[in-house]
Structures are given as structure tokens and as C-alpha cells.
Amino acid sequence: MGEAIIGAAVQVLLEKLIAVATADMGTIFGVENELTRLKDSFTMIQAFLHDASKRQVEEESVTVWLKKLEDVAYEADNLLDEFNYQIIRRKVEIRNRKVCFFFCFTIPLLFRSKMARKIKDVNMKLEMVNRDANTYDLHRRVADCPIFLPPVVETNSVAVDPIFLGRKDDASVIINMLVSPSDDVVSVVPIVGMGGIGKTTLARSIFNDQQIEQRFDAKAWACVSGCSGSITSIFKRILESLTKNGGMLTSDEAILKNLKEELNGKRYLLVLDDLWNVERKYWDDFKSSLLGINSNKGNFIVVTTRNKDVGEVVNPMYQHSLRELSSDDCWDIIKMRAFANQEEVSEHLENIGRKIASRCGGLPLAANMIAGTLRGKTIDDWIAVLQHGFSYSMETQVVCSR
Structure with a gap:
């Protein structure tokens, strides 16, 4: 599996870890420290991927290392799916305010012990993968925030993400808006909804749509969880998506200069996935910086968020609220x-x-x-x-x- 696919898989795992941590599942299961170790291990692995991708063709040992990483990544993915299911159960119980069916939020001691053993086992395997990276003298990519890759475009036109079922009308509404002429330089469309309702899946489908591909000259996807108070971090992740080297830059001036070079004269679409919270001052500064980067009309920002207040703060031209499926x-x-x-x-x-x-x-x-x-x-x-x-x-x- 290539760097882009492995990198995307690692990024998805980090996003799941953030979701698990936010829901306090580590505390509930008694594995808070183990989840922190897991996140740290994957963050370190991200830094090795760029060097590994360049060397895997000529060095069989590096190819073997990537295969080991792939195996452990899938094991960790299955484990985090179990945690995420518990998050879904908890949210539904809180919303319904009653004990019902399989969503009643009781976790047997046996299950908690089993999960604790599994996460410790995955951590041991990941730490071995990290040690092997040092053994093979893989060089770490210097960055103060994780590498964020755009979603992988589905190459099989017949394949459909099951989670996307029931969202075609939602996608059509937003896509039609994005491809319509606009007199504004930058317009914002937030997708708002509770966790698990399919915001990211919908945004990914829109991002990869053929009409969007033809409409925009440049597209960037950035998961901005935890970046709410840092404009620099958001711009850095956008630049990383566009050029794959944004993480090498440190100063605000250098980041904005490179971003201007990438977006100059282009109509662009930015997707900011999972924006937790943002103050109006930070958002206004962020948008003002974008206006200074590119003054062409018809640029768009799609924001996914669980927070209705964020949907208002970003001063949207339209806010799309995702409802529960039938x-x-x-x-x-x-x-x-x-x-x-x-x-x-x-x-x-x-x-x-x-x-x-x-x-x-x-x-x-x-x-x-x-x-x-x-x-x-x-x-x-x-x-x-x-x-x-x-x-x-x-x-x-x-x-x-x-």
C-alpha cells in the first residue's frame, strides 16, 4: 500500500482517536493513558511515511515495514470502531433520555477488560513498528502538526459508501450551490449535525464530485480538529493538502506567501472538516487573510461541525443542517x-x-x-x-x- 493510502488510513485513525478522547471513552473504559500512547505512536509514524515512500522501491526492508504498519493500522481501526460504537450508543441514550434496546449505556466489566487488553496489544505492536523505523534509519518529516491528506477518490464508479445512502438530496443541494456563479470572493457553507450523522462522508462525496472537479481549479481538504484558536495551524493544514510540504514552514508570512502562490488566479474550494469551535475574531481574521490571498470571485469554504454556534459564527451564505435518516x-x-x-x-x-x-x-x-x-x-x-x-x-x- 502506497504512502498516500497508508497516510490517509493513519489520518482517519487519528481523527477517530480524537473523537474517542472527546467523548471521554478512555476514562469510561479506564484506558485513557493507553489511548494517549496510541495517538502518540500514530503521530510519530506519520512523520516517517514520506521517507518510507521514497525508499520502498529500492529497499525491501522498508516495504516490509509498510506492510507491518498496514496490518497494525487495520487492527487499530477495528478496535476504534468498537469504541466509536459505544460513543454512538451513549449519544442516542442521552438524546432519548431513556434506556432502550441495545443503546442502553451499560458496559460489562468483562468487555471493558477485553478492550483494555486489546488496546495494550495494539500499542505494543505499534511501538515495535516505530522501533523498526529507527532501525531502518527512516527520517522523520519535521512538522508541528500532523500531515493531512485529502480524501482518497473512489476509482470504482459503481462503488458507493454505505453511509452515503440517503444523502443524495443533501449532496445535490450543496453541489448546485457551489457550482453556481457567485459575486462574493469567498462564500461559506457549513454542514451542521451531531456526531455519527454523516457530515464528513457527505463533504467527502461533494469534494470528489465530477461537477466540483470541473468547477474549481484548486481543492484542499483539512481536518481542523483542535485548531479552533490557531489561524496558522488551519492555513498550514490547507497548504499541506495543496503542496504536501506545508508542514516544513513555520512563520505566518512564509505560510501565507506559499498559499498565495498556490491559489493565485485560481478558483478554489476549501473543506475544513470537524471545526469544533471558533471565535468570531479568529474567523474574521482567517477570512480576511483569504481575501488578501486571492481576490477572484466564486471561491468557497465548506465547514463540517457539530456546533450550531460555529455555523453562525462563520457568517454563512447558507447553512445545511443534516437530519437523522429514516x-x-x-x-x-x-x-x-x-x-x-x-x-x-x-x-x-x-x-x-x-x-x-x-x-x-x-x-x-x-x-x-x-x-x-x-x-x-x-x-x-x-x-x-x-x-x-x-x-x-x-x-x-x-x-x-x-
């Missing part, structure tokens, strides 16, 4: 992910699946995770989930997978 849409996600290319599903199994879908709280991420867990399982497993809840399948060693 139970039919959740069933479509489960069916697509759990049965893959299977054309027909028995009526009995569909009835069970639809009942499970109705309890996903309208969250596509929840439906996708449950589907991944039930994929390849027997009808008895499906019935067990329906009768005993999702925690039942967890305790019987059914593990979420991507």
Missing part, C-alpha cells in the same frame, strides 16, 4: 454492508434487519457499524442482536470491521 435508509445501509453483492435477502431476515435499523437512531454510522458486525453471521446471530441488544454480540466476540 429507518428505511438505515436498513438500506445495513443491507448494502451486511450482504454486499447478495441479490436477495430472505423475508424473515429482512424483517429482523428492519427492526434493528429502526433502533439506529437515524445515524448512518451506527447502521454501518452494526452491519459490519452482522456481515456473514447466521440468522440466529441477527435474532440475538434483536432480542438481547448489540452488547450481546460484542460479548460473544463479534467485532466491528471496516
Whole structure:
């Protein structure tokens, strides 16, 4: 697997770790220190990827190192999916204000112990990967913030992200707005919604759309979690997405100079993913800097955020609020992910699946995770989930997978 794919995978893992940390799941599971170790390990690994990509063609040992990293990354990904499922359960319980179905937020001691053992095991493997990087004399890329890569464009036109099901109308509304003529130099469109509702998936689909590709001369994707009070960090991540060397720069002047060179005379689209919070002063300074970089009309910024206040602070031309999916849409996600290319599903199994879908709280991420867990399982497993809840399948060693 190449640097771009591995890099994107590592970045996704870091974003998941941020989500887990934000939800205090480390404290709840008693693995706060282990999660910090995991984040530190992946952050260090990011710094080695650039050198590894240049040397893998001629050095077999580096190719082997990348394969080891890939294996551990997928293992960590599955582990974090389990944590993220617990986050979804917690949010739905808080919203519903009652104990219901498999979302009731009780975590058995046995499951907590199992998760603690798993994360320690992944940490040991990652630390070995990091030690091997030093053994192979891989050079670290100097940067004070992680490398942020744009989303990987889906090359198979037939393939559809299951989580995107039910969001075509949302995508069409925003895409039509982005490709329409505008008299403003920079317009902002925030996508607002609770965690797990599909903001990033929707933004990624828009980012990779063919109409968007044809409309904009330059596109940049930056995950800005934790950058709310730092304009420099946001610009740095945008530049990194455009040039892959923004992390080498340190001064505000150098970053803005390089950004101006990249965007000069171009119509651009910036996606700022997962903006937690931002003060109006910082945002106004950020936008003023962009106006100084490029004065052409028709540039756009798409912001994804859970915070409705952020949607107002960024002074949007339009704010798109994502609502929960219908139970039919959740069933479509489960069916697509759990049965893959299977054309027909028995009526009995569909009835069970639809009942499970109705309890996903309208969250596509929840439906996708449950589907991944039930994929390849027997009808008895499906019935067990329906009768005993999702925690039942967890305790019987059914593990979420991507």
C-alpha cells in the first residue's frame, strides 16, 4: 500500500482517536493513558511515511515495514470502531433520555477488560513498528502538526459508501450551490449535525464530485480538529493538502506567501472538516487573510461541525443542517454492508434487519457499524442482536470491521 493510502488510513485513525478522547471513552473504559500512547505512536509514524515512500522501491526492508504498519493500522481501526460504537450508543441514550434496546449505556466489566487488553496489544505492536523505523534509519518529516491528506477518490464508479445512502438530496443541494456563479470572493457553507450523522462522508462525496472537479481549479481538504484558536495551524493544514510540504514552514508570512502562490488566479474550494469551535475574531481574521490571498470571485469554504454556534459564527451564505435518516435508509445501509453483492435477502431476515435499523437512531454510522458486525453471521446471530441488544454480540466476540 502506497504512502498516500497508508497516510490517509493513519489520518482517519487519528481523527477517530480524537473523537474517542472527546467523548471521554478512555476514562469510561479506564484506558485513557493507553489511548494517549496510541495517538502518540500514530503521530510519530506519520512523520516517517514520506521517507518510507521514497525508499520502498529500492529497499525491501522498508516495504516490509509498510506492510507491518498496514496490518497494525487495520487492527487499530477495528478496535476504534468498537469504541466509536459505544460513543454512538451513549449519544442516542442521552438524546432519548431513556434506556432502550441495545443503546442502553451499560458496559460489562468483562468487555471493558477485553478492550483494555486489546488496546495494550495494539500499542505494543505499534511501538515495535516505530522501533523498526529507527532501525531502518527512516527520517522523520519535521512538522508541528500532523500531515493531512485529502480524501482518497473512489476509482470504482459503481462503488458507493454505505453511509452515503440517503444523502443524495443533501449532496445535490450543496453541489448546485457551489457550482453556481457567485459575486462574493469567498462564500461559506457549513454542514451542521451531531456526531455519527454523516457530515464528513457527505463533504467527502461533494469534494470528489465530477461537477466540483470541473468547477474549481484548486481543492484542499483539512481536518481542523483542535485548531479552533490557531489561524496558522488551519492555513498550514490547507497548504499541506495543496503542496504536501506545508508542514516544513513555520512563520505566518512564509505560510501565507506559499498559499498565495498556490491559489493565485485560481478558483478554489476549501473543506475544513470537524471545526469544533471558533471565535468570531479568529474567523474574521482567517477570512480576511483569504481575501488578501486571492481576490477572484466564486471561491468557497465548506465547514463540517457539530456546533450550531460555529455555523453562525462563520457568517454563512447558507447553512445545511443534516437530519437523522429514516429507518428505511438505515436498513438500506445495513443491507448494502451486511450482504454486499447478495441479490436477495430472505423475508424473515429482512424483517429482523428492519427492526434493528429502526433502533439506529437515524445515524448512518451506527447502521454501518452494526452491519459490519452482522456481515456473514447466521440468522440466529441477527435474532440475538434483536432480542438481547448489540452488547450481546460484542460479548460473544463479534467485532466491528471496516
